[in-house]
Amino acid sequence: MATAKQCSECAKESGPFHCTGCDKYFCWKDFKKHREQMSNIMEQVIEERNQLQETINIEIQSDIQSNSIIQQIDSWQENIITKVKQVADKARIQATELLNSKRTKINTEFTTFSQGLASLKETENYVEHELTELNEKIAQFKLDLEDTVRPAAIKVHTELSETIDWENMIYVDQEQTLAKTQQQRQYDQLEQRYNQLQEQKNQFEQQYNQLQQQYNQLQQQKNQCEKQKDQLQQQYNQLQQQKNQFEQQKDQLQQQYNQLQQKAISKLIIKFTWKKFHYLY
Numbered sequence: 001m002a003t004a005k006q007c008s009e010c011a012k013e014s015g016p017f018h019c020t021g022c023d024k025y026f027c028w029k030d031f032k033k034h035r036e037q038m039s040n041i042m043e044q045v046i047e048e049r050n051q052l053q054e055t056i057n058i059e060i061q062s063d064i065q066s067n068s069i070i071q072q073i074d075s076w077q078e079n080i081i082t083k084v085k086q087v088a089d090k091a092r093i094q095a096t097e098l099l100n101s102k103r104t105k106i107n108t109e110f111t112t113f114s115q116g117l118a119s120l121k122e123t124e125n126y127v128e129h130e131l132t133e134l135n136e137k138i139a140q141f142k143l144d145l146e147d148t149v150r151p152a153a154i155k156v157h158t159e160l161s162e163t164i165d166w167e168n169m170i171y172v173d174q175e176q177t178l179a180k181t182q183q184q185r186q187y188d189q190l191e192q193r194y195n196q197l198q199e200q201k202n203q204f205e206q207q208y209n210q211l212q213q214q215y216n217q218l219q220q221q222k223n224q225c226e227k228q229k230d231q232l233q234q235q236y237n238q239l240q241q242q243k244n245q246f247e248q249q250k251d252q253l254q255q256q257y258n259q260l261q262q263k264a265i266s267k268l269i270i271k272f273t274w275k276k277f278h279y280l281y
């Protein structure tokens with residue numbers, strides 16, 4: 001026969017309900033309580049899970065924020081590229097204009113020269129001196145053309161762009177912001193502490209003034225008491241003197257009384273003696 005298990009909680013009832021988790025036996029009431037406790041823990045776990053979900057949602061939102069920072073960087077990059085393109089376009093136009101103006105000049109001069117040459121050839125109206133001039137002109141055109149295509153003739157200036165501090169042109173720094181916030185917080189705390197101390201100082205000063213006032217009043221009272229004490233001492237001395245005088249008078253009266261008493265006794269003795277004597281005789 002299997003021994004009846006006792007309830008591990010109340011030990012009164014027989015415990016027919018077995019928990020495989022903790023390997024304990026329970027009565028129905030305590031078994032229900034045991035299950036409720038576990039159910040409560042489960043509720044706590046779920047609650048914590050929900051809080052974690054909120055934290056994760058906030059993290060995702062901050063991810064969105066970091067995305068917006070990336071977007072800011074992207075748009076900065078686009079702006080800079082646009083500006084660079086605009087400046088390069090302007091430089092291209094400047095270069096084209098410079099090159100074209102030289103070419104146009106040569107072209108115009110060359111056309112005039114060619115027309116003159118053709119007319120001279122046709123009329124055959126030339127001499128050595130004109131042939132020399134024509135040769136000189138051709139040599140000059142060759143020089144001009146060489147000058148036009150020579151790279152040094154037109155120079156591209158990029159000196160300023162070499163000095164651009166690209167490293168610091170854009171940068172992102174969270175730590176500095178955090179440090180600033182911390183500094184601000186520390187500063188606020190210090191200011192708060194300073195205000196508190198200032199308030200305490202004012203209170204202490206007020207208390208000090210009150211105590212000073214009280215001290216002055218007590219000092220005044222002390223002076224009055226000392227004056228009264230002196231007066232009382234004087235009165236006491238006078239009374240002491242009077243007492244001494246009274247005592248002296250009392251002693252004198254006592255002496256007088258004693259003398260009178262002695263006289264009276266001696267009179268009585270004489271009277272009595274005389275009576276006795278008279279009776280005998």
Ligand SMILES: [Zn+2]
Pocket residue numbers: 019020021022023024034
């Ligand atoms: Zn259990």
Ligand SMILES: [Zn+2]
Pocket residue numbers: 007008009010011012013026027028029030
């Ligand atoms: Zn029980």
